[in-house]
Each structure stands twice: as C-alpha cells, then as structure tokens.
Amino acid sequence: MSDNLSELLGRKGIDDNFFDRLGKLSHPGGSPAPDDMEKLAEAFLIGKANAYGTASFYDFLKPENKGKKVYVCNGTACVCAGTQDKVIDSLGDYFDADEIGHMTCLGRCHENAAFHFQGKNYSGKAIEYLKELIKHDSDLNLDKYTVLSSGEAILTRDFTTISQHYQPFLEALKTDSAKILDEIKTSNLRGRGGAGFPMGMKLEFCRKEVNKNKFIICNADEGDPGAYSDRYLLEQQPHAVLFGMLIAGYVTHASHGILYIRAEYPEAARIVQKAIDALRSEGLLGENIAGSDFNFDLKIIQAQGSYICGEETALINSIEGQRPEVRVRPPYPAQKGLFNKPTVVNNVETLAALHFIVSNGGKSWKKTGTERSSGTKLICLDSFFKNPGLYEVEMGTSLTKVVYELGGGFKTEVKAIQIGGPLGGLVPVEKIKDLSVDFESFSKEGFLLGHGSFVCIPNDFPMIKFIEHLFDFASYESCGKCFPCRLGTKRGQELSEKAMTSDYKIDNQLFNDLLSTLEKGSLCAHGGGIPLPIRNALHYFNDELKPYFN
Known part of the structure; x- marks a missing residue:
C-alpha cells in the first residue's frame, strides 16, 4: 500500500507537494481545517484517513496544536540549565496555559531560555523584554555565539x-x-x-x-x-x-x-x-x-x-x-x-x-584528521562552558583540548556530558582525558560522537531524572511503527518516573531486559540507540542510582 501511495503522492512532481501544501493549510489556525484537508486528499487521489493520519502525527499539524500562540523549548540543554520554568511563568503573564506549546531544541543551547513566537526564535535575555517583543516586531530574536576554528577554517x-x-x-x-x-x-x-x-x-x-x-x-x-x-x-x-x-x-x-x-x-x-x-x-x-x-x-x-x-x-x-x-x-x-x-x-x-x-x-x-575519520568536525558547546559556541576542529583532536582549552572549562560543577544528542553516549568528566573527536575513539570507549553536540549535566541534576527525561523524549518522538520502541520507551519512562516519585524500586533484570529488547528489536537507531546513554549512566553513576533499583 505504501508503494502505491508513494506513486500517487509523487505523480504531480515535487513542485506541487502534498506535505508542503498541508503545512501551508495549517498556518491560519495551527492545524489544517477538515474541509481543506479533504479537498487536498481528493486532489492527490488518496483517502481522507491517509491525510488525517499524516496531519495528526506532527506537533504543528495535529488538532491539539490549534490555538497555540507561543512555544517553549524543552530540549535537553535547556532542561539541564533549568531556565525553562521561568520562561513558562513569564509567558503565563501574557498567554493562557492552553496557548503555550512546546518545541524540542531551537538551537539556542549556548544561552538557553529559548522560546518561539510568531515565526521567530528567542533566547537568553529576550524573555525579560517579553512585553516589547509581543507588541512590536523587534530584532530580539537575533543572537550571537562564538564561531571559531582551532586549525584551518574549512x-x-x-x-x-x-x-x-x-x-x-x-x-x-x-x-x-x-x-x-x-x-x-x-x-x-x-x-x-x-x-x-x-x-x-x-x-x-x-x-x-x-x-x-x-x-x-x-x-x-x-x-x-x-x-x-x-x-x-x-x-x-x-x-x-x-x-x-x-x-x-x-x-x-x-x-x-x-x-x-x-x-x-x-x-x-x-x-x-x-x-x-x-x-x-x-x-x-x-x-x-x-x-x-x-x-x-x-x-x-x-x-x-x-x-x-x-x-x-x-x-x-x-x-x-x-x-x-x-x-x-x-x-x-x-x-x-x-x-x-x-x-x-x-x-x-x-x-x-x-x-x-x-x-x-x-x-x-x-590528510586532515585521522586515517579513518578524515577532515574537520563542527562541535557545539552549551551554556555550561565558560566559552560556549561552535568550534571547528580536526578529527582526532583530544576532548581535553575541546573542553578545557576551546570551551574554557565549566562555569559550574558538571558530572557528565551527553555527546551526540539524546541517543549519544553519556561521558563522565573523568573519561574526557581518554577520548578524541573521531568515530573510532568514541566507539572504542562505548560512546557515540553523533552530531557533535555537548550537553552538560550539572552535579545537582539527578541522574534518575535525566534517565526519565531521555525515555520521555524517546517515547514522545517514536514513530510508533515497531513495538519495541513504541512500547519500550514508554515503559522505561514510567519505570523511572515511578522510582523517582515514590518508594518503588526498579527490578534490575527487568530493566536490563527492556534495554536489550530496545537494542535488538527496534527498526532504527531511535529505539536501538536510546539504551546507550542509559547504560552509560548505570555504569558510571551506579552509586547515585542504586537507591532506585534492586
């Protein structure tokens, strides 16, 4: 059936694209009107159920998005920085609770406090000028961050x-x-x-x-x-x-x-x-x-x-x-x-x-980089670094240089860095000295370089809370096609939340079986990759997590 849909949806070529038109239909009210969606489905010779099934999947097309006027970033960097509760409280002075939605990472990780309003992203001190930016089309959405190369700028x-x-x-x-x-x-x-x-x-x-x-x-x-x-x-x-x-x-x-x-x-x-x-x-x-x-x-x-x-x-x-x-x-x-x-x-x-x-x-x-990881790599450092920003480094550059020379070290005490996104490894600070920026080094040590993002977990951020956050993210963003990911990520979130908020202890064998099922049974790296940082957390922060497991 999907092959037939692919042919039907492609018969008008890329210039007249179903998904593109569906997105434009959502602009007036936050979600396409049912009548407009039905007409679009007829134009492309597909069923109304197919059109609705597509629209209902996306954050900014589904019916629940109607009436949303402002969106708050709930990406890991902003969550760990602890800035978003203040953002939500400030927005609450101007918007009703049901008018505030969420977006996952606005790319403002260098200064946090990120939110989106009327087609523009804001961060840093912009929230302090909320009244001004709501009333006027200001340039408060503009941000600055360090962009440097440690070698040849490519x-x-x-x-x-x-x-x-x-x-x-x-x-x-x-x-x-x-x-x-x-x-x-x-x-x-x-x-x-x-x-x-x-x-x-x-x-x-x-x-x-x-x-x-x-x-x-x-x-x-x-x-x-x-x-x-x-x-x-x-x-x-x-x-x-x-x-x-x-x-x-x-x-x-x-x-x-x-x-x-x-x-x-x-x-x-x-x-x-x-x-x-x-x-x-x-x-x-x-x-x-x-x-x-x-x-x-x-x-x-x-x-x-x-x-x-x-x-x-x-x-x-x-x-x-x-x-x-x-x-x-x-x-x-x-x-x-x-x-x-x-x-x-x-x-x-x-x-x-x-x-x-x-x-x-x-x-x-x-000739730049290492034998198997050639060239340069862009690295993004979050707001916990003294010198947050984007750095271009040669593959093979030591992580010590990235963290302590380019990044200037940490503004406050940090216990781990998640490198490579939510599916990337969780690197404890004591392992920084053992890593270099290349695929092989990270793989050998049980981590993942991924996109090259560095998100710090401060000492006072509970690791069980971080695990719950990862599972919650993975569950919400799962496409739902395979059972291990669709069900397993949600079960992981429920287990970690229950252990965090009650006297419940997670059974170690059950938890390990859950992670193994995700790794072996998921169709793609979304479900298959989320166990990596969680296993890293269990390994390197066992003493902190012991009270939540038996």
Missing part, C-alpha cells in the same frame, strides 16, 4: 561572492562527473549526522541506478538537542550547503534537490530561500546550467515538528506526505527512495564539506 571560513564561491562547480561541469565522484571517495568523507557512512559510496550507489528521476535530499531536520551546527550552516553558510547539493546532483545524475528544514529553524528557511533565489538569478539552477547538459533545481520543504524525521526513511515518507514511519531496509533509499525513485539523503554538514573537496581535491581533505 566549514567556518568566510563566504566570498557567488561568482567566486561557485567557480569550482562551474569547473566541475566541464569535468567527467565520474572523476568528481572519485575525489569524494578519495576524501573518505563520512556522514556527519552520526552514522559515519562514507558519502562517496552512497553517491555511487545512486549513480549506478538507471532512472530518469533521482533526488538529492538535504536532511536539515536532525534535531539533536544541543546541536546547532546545522543551524549555523543554514543561516550563515547557506551557499556551502547548496554547492554540495549541486555537486551531489551532478555526480548521481539527479535533477531535483530538496532541503527538508526543521520547523524549529524558521529563520534558516527564510535565509536559504534567499540564497536559492540568488542562485536562480545567476543562472546556476534550472535547465542546462552554464551551457552544460546538467539540469538541477532546488526546493525547500518545511518540516512540521517530529524528531524521527531525522531518520532518512522517515524523512522520505514525510516529504511524500505519508506518516513519517521508518521503512524496512533493504531496499535502501539510493535504490528506492522518494516516490520510489533513487535518492541520496545527506545531512547539512556532510554536504557543506564538498566545497573544500571539489576545490582542493580529495587528498587535501583526507
């Missing part, structure tokens, strides 16, 4: 001009696309979203598929709390990302590029659209670009609030307009992806790296 170097920036692309169009692909493979660029899969292999798989319609998707919906590197690239380096999509399209013979941008990053969507318009005016998009036989165009699709859409197959389902449930693999997206066509999905940082590789050659990227 992803963080200054933008020049469109003509200069895209000159390597124009030169690439005069070169056999197979040679450009070879340079990417030589670089050993690995996916920066967490999985670390070689980008060149993914592009090659898609290139080998024979199909007149292929897609390149920029996954800008990887909403790991604590990570704002995607936000930085989209807002401050959009042409690095667009360049990467053009190159990916060229080497795979794709003709369509889609940027699936988080609803939580509204400013990013506006900035990237301006960059796309500038490319089009320069003749760098459309048919026969620069007199070549390469046709390629770009479109933004705004996500509607769902963490699971960071998983590539759920993202593909979302763009199609289906419920964003994870697909069983194989087949892989490179063979059968969006609308059943060959598709490459890469995250923002991975695509942005292609400019350096195409400009300087794959060997230049490969």
Whole structure:
C-alpha cells in the first residue's frame, strides 16, 4: 500500500507537494481545517484517513496544536540549565496555559531560555523584554555565539561572492562527473549526522541506478538537542550547503534537490530561500546550467515538528506526505527512495564539506584528521562552558583540548556530558582525558560522537531524572511503527518516573531486559540507540542510582 501511495503522492512532481501544501493549510489556525484537508486528499487521489493520519502525527499539524500562540523549548540543554520554568511563568503573564506549546531544541543551547513566537526564535535575555517583543516586531530574536576554528577554517571560513564561491562547480561541469565522484571517495568523507557512512559510496550507489528521476535530499531536520551546527550552516553558510547539493546532483545524475528544514529553524528557511533565489538569478539552477547538459533545481520543504524525521526513511515518507514511519531496509533509499525513485539523503554538514573537496581535491581533505575519520568536525558547546559556541576542529583532536582549552572549562560543577544528542553516549568528566573527536575513539570507549553536540549535566541534576527525561523524549518522538520502541520507551519512562516519585524500586533484570529488547528489536537507531546513554549512566553513576533499583 505504501508503494502505491508513494506513486500517487509523487505523480504531480515535487513542485506541487502534498506535505508542503498541508503545512501551508495549517498556518491560519495551527492545524489544517477538515474541509481543506479533504479537498487536498481528493486532489492527490488518496483517502481522507491517509491525510488525517499524516496531519495528526506532527506537533504543528495535529488538532491539539490549534490555538497555540507561543512555544517553549524543552530540549535537553535547556532542561539541564533549568531556565525553562521561568520562561513558562513569564509567558503565563501574557498567554493562557492552553496557548503555550512546546518545541524540542531551537538551537539556542549556548544561552538557553529559548522560546518561539510568531515565526521567530528567542533566547537568553529576550524573555525579560517579553512585553516589547509581543507588541512590536523587534530584532530580539537575533543572537550571537562564538564561531571559531582551532586549525584551518574549512566549514567556518568566510563566504566570498557567488561568482567566486561557485567557480569550482562551474569547473566541475566541464569535468567527467565520474572523476568528481572519485575525489569524494578519495576524501573518505563520512556522514556527519552520526552514522559515519562514507558519502562517496552512497553517491555511487545512486549513480549506478538507471532512472530518469533521482533526488538529492538535504536532511536539515536532525534535531539533536544541543546541536546547532546545522543551524549555523543554514543561516550563515547557506551557499556551502547548496554547492554540495549541486555537486551531489551532478555526480548521481539527479535533477531535483530538496532541503527538508526543521520547523524549529524558521529563520534558516527564510535565509536559504534567499540564497536559492540568488542562485536562480545567476543562472546556476534550472535547465542546462552554464551551457552544460546538467539540469538541477532546488526546493525547500518545511518540516512540521517530529524528531524521527531525522531518520532518512522517515524523512522520505514525510516529504511524500505519508506518516513519517521508518521503512524496512533493504531496499535502501539510493535504490528506492522518494516516490520510489533513487535518492541520496545527506545531512547539512556532510554536504557543506564538498566545497573544500571539489576545490582542493580529495587528498587535501583526507590528510586532515585521522586515517579513518578524515577532515574537520563542527562541535557545539552549551551554556555550561565558560566559552560556549561552535568550534571547528580536526578529527582526532583530544576532548581535553575541546573542553578545557576551546570551551574554557565549566562555569559550574558538571558530572557528565551527553555527546551526540539524546541517543549519544553519556561521558563522565573523568573519561574526557581518554577520548578524541573521531568515530573510532568514541566507539572504542562505548560512546557515540553523533552530531557533535555537548550537553552538560550539572552535579545537582539527578541522574534518575535525566534517565526519565531521555525515555520521555524517546517515547514522545517514536514513530510508533515497531513495538519495541513504541512500547519500550514508554515503559522505561514510567519505570523511572515511578522510582523517582515514590518508594518503588526498579527490578534490575527487568530493566536490563527492556534495554536489550530496545537494542535488538527496534527498526532504527531511535529505539536501538536510546539504551546507550542509559547504560552509560548505570555504569558510571551506579552509586547515585542504586537507591532506585534492586
């Protein structure tokens, strides 16, 4: 049935997209009106139940979203910083309780106190000027954070001009696309979203598929709390990302590029659209670009609030307009992806790296970093650091340097850092000396580098509360397709909450069985990955957690 839906939802092409139109229908009242949704379903020849099933999944489309006027960030960095109760209390002076919703991580982890109002994100001291920003369209949504490179600036170097920036692309169009692909493979660029899969292999798989319609998707919906590197690239380096999509399209013979941008990053969507318009005016998009036989165009699709859409197959389902449930693999997206066509999905940082590789050659990227983890990595440090901000470091850089030299150490006592998002490992401070920023070091020590986000857990934040928070997040954001994740994350949240709020003791064997079931039975890394930080907590903070288990 889903294959048939994919074909139906793709018959109008990407320009007239069901999910995109569904999102626009929700703008007036927070959720699409039933009559409008029914007409849209008829236009795409799908059932009303399918349309409702899709809309009811997302935070910003479902009926419960009607009437919401302001949203408070409930991402891990803001939760650990303890700023959000004050934000909610302050908003309560101007909004009713049912007018206040939530968003998960607005990318303001460097200063917290984050909330969203009328299409803009705010953080830091903005809450102190709430009356002003409600009455006036102010610039209080603008924020500043440190952006530095500890070595050669590659992803963080200054933008020049469109003509200069895209000159390597124009030169690439005069070169056999197979040679450009070879340079990417030589670089050993690995996916920066967490999985670390070689980008060149993914592009090659898609290139080998024979199909007149292929897609390149920029996954800008990887909403790991604590990570704002995607936000930085989209807002401050959009042409690095667009360049990467053009190159990916060229080497795979794709003709369509889609940027699936988080609803939580509204400013990013506006900035990237301006960059796309500038490319089009320069003749760098459309048919026969620069007199070549390469046709390629770009479109933004705004996500509607769902963490699971960071998983590539759920993202593909979302763009199609289906419920964003994870697909069983194989087949892989490179063979059968969006609308059943060959598709490459890469995250923002991975695509942005292609400019350096195409400009300087794959060997230049490969010589930076380590043998198996080449190049540089963007690291995001939260507000517990003395020098919060975004840092570009060479792969292989010691974690000690990142934390104590670049980050300046901690403002207050911290007992652990969750690195790599909610599915990333929980690194106790005593293990910092044993790690370096690369995939192998983290894997060897039982952690996960992931997106490169650093979220600190202060000494006074109970570890049982952190476990409950992780389970609650995983349960709320589960796509629900597989039983282990849908049920297991909720059972974990219930067990930890009961132990935290009563005399109940969690049975160790039961809890271990639950974690093992999640690891072995889940369809994707959402359910399969959440046990990692919880096992880390049990291992390194056993004394603190003992009173809650037997």
